[in-house]
Structure formats: C-alpha cells, structure tokens
Amino acid sequence: MSDVILFGEPMVMFVAETEGPLDEVENFTKLLAGADVNVAIGLKRLGHSVTYATRLGRDPFGTYIEKKLRKEQIHTQITYDAEHFTGYQLKNKVSEGDPEVFYFRRNSAASHLSEADVEAIPLDGVRVLHMTGIPAALSGSCRNASYRLIERARERGICVTFDPNLRPTLWESRHAMIRTVNHLASMADIVLPGTAEGEILMGSSDPAEIAAFYRGRGARMVFVKEGPKGAYADTPEGCTHIAGIPAEQVVDTVGAGDGFAVGIISGWLEHLPVAQMVERANAIGSIQVTVKSDNEGLPTREELAAYIAKRGGGAQ
C-alpha cells in the first residue's frame, strides 16, 4: 500500500555535455527524465511510499528505467510492451534561459497506456493521486487512462493533485490542449499551474487571477508557481504570496515545477500549514535549478532542512 500513486511516461534523457545546437553536440550524459517520475522520486526521498504506473518497452532503455526505479525503492506497476520502444529525449546545455528539449516518444510504449492499465492500479489506502497533463497529450488511449484514473480516485475520496505540465509540441492542437488540461484540472483538489501556463490556459499571468480561475472550477487549493519569485497560494486559509529561495547558481531550470509539486504533496500528506508547504515547495524548486538532472538533486529530509537553514525559508 502506498501513500501516493503516480502515472506517466518515464524516459531516458541524454543531456548535452557542451553548449550549442543539439545536432552538433558530441557527448551526452544518460539520465532519467519524466515529470511524474521526478515527483515520485522526490516524494520517496522524503520518506513517503509511492507507486508509479507506466508501460515500458522490452529494450535496454526500459531495463535502465526499471533498475532506476528499483534503486529509488519506488513500487511499480509496469506493463511490458514487446511491440513499442521506450521513449527518450535530448536536452541541450545553456548558460541562460530554458534548455531545448527534443523528444523521441511518438508511438512509444508509454503512449499505449490504456484504461485497462490504470484499472489494475490498487487504490486501497492511497491518500494522493498526482497527475500531470503530459499523459493526456501522448495519445487517445493515454488520455482515456488519465480520465479513468482520476475518476477512480475521486470515487474513493482520494486527494487528486494536478500539474498542467504543458507540452504544446505533443498535442494535436492548442485548442485540444487548453480544453483537456482545464477539464482535468477541474477534476483535481489541488492545482499547480505556473504563471506562463496561466497565460495560455486562461488568458492571464496574474497569480491571483489564475488561482481564482481554478478555485472557481472546483479546486480546494491552488498554488501558482512564479519562477524565482516564489509562489502564490489560494486556499481555504486565505491568499498569500511566499517569496522564493534564491538559488546559488542556476544550472538547468527544467524540473523546478516537479520539485515544487514534491513540496506541496509531501506537505499536504504531513498536514503542514500552507505557508510551510509553500516554503518547502519553493526550497525544492530552488534546489532543482542548481543541477542538470531532473531528479538526482531531489533532497532527502536532512538535505532539505540543511538547504533551508543555509539559504532561507525557516518554517520547517
């Protein structure tokens, strides 16, 4: 029995060792990526029990991912797919701004996740289902699986957390992305949009307006991510902005949002007051931008406390 269920597409990620266009880079480091898998690793490092459901190809990338998940002691519910390969991606190295990411994931094993796969996930005793908007972008069967899993969680009163994680290149149209992601968000208890996502999804980058939009559609709590500035919370306790924790050196901005989700979900599981949930989320987001991996920097409880003691925060 796990505290949290996650579901999605884990990928092998090749990160460029040198700056420049991806076609010119000669050396890459092999790592694990995937928004949902990053959150699973972060929650496990903080001591929460986690089950991650996915579909992997019977290939070396699938084996690599399975071994990584085992090493992190994450329970898995894996369907093996002999017909389709495990997805992978390339990420470049930049000294400023967001890196470029190129996917090799169309028709991947995970894009064939289906309602039957999620029907088999045991939900007894589960407290949180964390979903992102990514699986719904991968295929029709994955979209149906996303809806089915949320419905199953809601039928059992499980708290559903949702991060839009917009990936416009994966969607058939911008219209379908906005409609589907907002629909999935309306089925969640806790919604975690970023300000740039708010602009796309509801036409404003103002944190209070974004939060009011999702609260108006049924969310009990909305946490709007504002990059280095921190985050805005709109919950039954009221509305508040909590300043970010400056990172010593920004190496790679990808994965900050997943780190933030780890802070909010773990804080909710531990019944932390809202201000402490957000401080923890800001701290993990701040840690995430200091490393090139999307998940290797995710902290243990001791590392998190040490980071907050050193760089600010103080409510842990």
Ligand SMILES: Nc1ncnc2c1ncn2[C@@H]1O[C@H](COP(=O)(O)OP(=O)(O)OP(=O)(O)O)[C@@H](O)[C@H]1O
């Ligand atoms: N440069 C930074 N310095 C310190 N903290 C940061 C920085 N960037 C992000 N964070 C922290 O991480 C959180 C999430 O970052 P961001 O707002 O970029 O989310 P996102 O757009 O979902 O990110 P992602 O690139 O992972 O999709 C922020 O709310 C903040 O707390």
Ligand SMILES: O=C(O)C(=O)C[C@H](O)[C@H](O)CO
């Ligand atoms: O880009 C994606 O679709 C991924 O899931 C890979 C990354 O790890 C993810 O973007 C980080 O949020």
